[in-house]
Amino acid sequence: MDESAYRKTRAALVTAPCAFEKALLVRCADCSRARRLALAEREAVACADEPTRAPCVAVLELLHRHCAFALHQIRLPEPMPHGMEMRVQCGGLKGLAALAPDGGADAPGAEFGAVAAPADVHALLAGLIAAHGDAENLPWSRVVQQVAAWTPRRRNRGGPRP
Numbered sequence: 001m002d003e004s005a006y007r008k009t010r011a012a013l014v015t016a017p018c019a020f021e022k023a024l025l026v027r028c029a030d031c032s033r034a035r036r037l038a039l040a041e042r043e044a045v046a047c048a049d050e051p052t053r054a055p056c057v058a059v060l061e062l063l064h065r066h067c068a069f070a071l072h073q074i075r076l077p078e079p080m081p082h083g084m085e086m087r088v089q090c091g092g093l094k095g096l097a098a099l100a101p102d103g104g105a106d107a108p109g110a111e112f113g114a115v116a117a118p119a120d121v122h123a124l125l126a127g128l129i130a131a132h133g134d135a136e137n138l139p140w141s142r143v144v145q146q147v148a149a150w151t152p153r154r155r156n157r158g159g160p161r162p
Contacts, residue, residue, distance in 0.1 A: 006040050013037060018045040019056035020089050020121055022082070028090035031121040055125050059135050063092040063147070066140040070148040083152070091150030093118055095143030099128055115146065 014037065023029045024045045033048040047053040067088050068076050080088070097118045118124040125135075132138050 006042075010039060010044060013039060014044050014046045016047040016050050016053050018047050019053065019060045020093065021045040022086055023089035023093055024121075026086070026090070027117075028086075029093045029118045029121050033122045052122060055129060055135065056121065059096070059125055060089070060092075062135055062138075062140070063088050063143070066144055067092065067147045070144045086152060087147060087150050090117075090152075091147035092143055093121065093124075094150060095146030096124060096128060096138075098146060099138065099142065100124060101127075101131075 018024060018031065018034055020029060020031070021044070024031060024034055025043060033052050035046045035048055037044045037046060047056070064076055064080075068074065071084055071087065076084070094115050094117060098115045100118075128138060129135055
């Protein structure tokens with residue numbers, strides 16, 4: 001499939017793309033409002049409806065604004081490189097999950113101080129915004145620490161072992 005035809009088809013099918021699509025595609029998080037679509041041997045994630053998408057977009061914009069220093073940038077490039085965007089989305093969601101009242105305490109590995117990936121991004125953001133009054137009021141310094149600490153999982157380059 002030619003890339004321009006793919007983009008047109010994707011734009012027609014995905015009218016409300018998920019703000020945290022990259023994080024959801026690599027399973028850093030999950031969301032109850034996400035709708036996965038298979039398109040030309042690729043996968044896309046759309047939001048179930050536009051009104052529930054607005055808080056996610058606002059929080060992602062705030063993550064971009066607050067994380068420039070953690071990513072060693074004066075100003076984040078537009079469009080952001082894939083690895084940098086992955087760090088913002090996956091690390092940011094981990095940092096936001098750590099702010100939740102349970103702090104990811106019921107997740108595997110939590111007994112060793114690990115913060116779990118959020119099981120429902122929409123519910124997490126709704127709870128945090130309700131608790132803090134506004135997304136601007138979140139303790140962004142704690143979230144940025146998780147962004148700076150996040151690393152992608154390592155790939156096995158050696159192939160299968162005998």
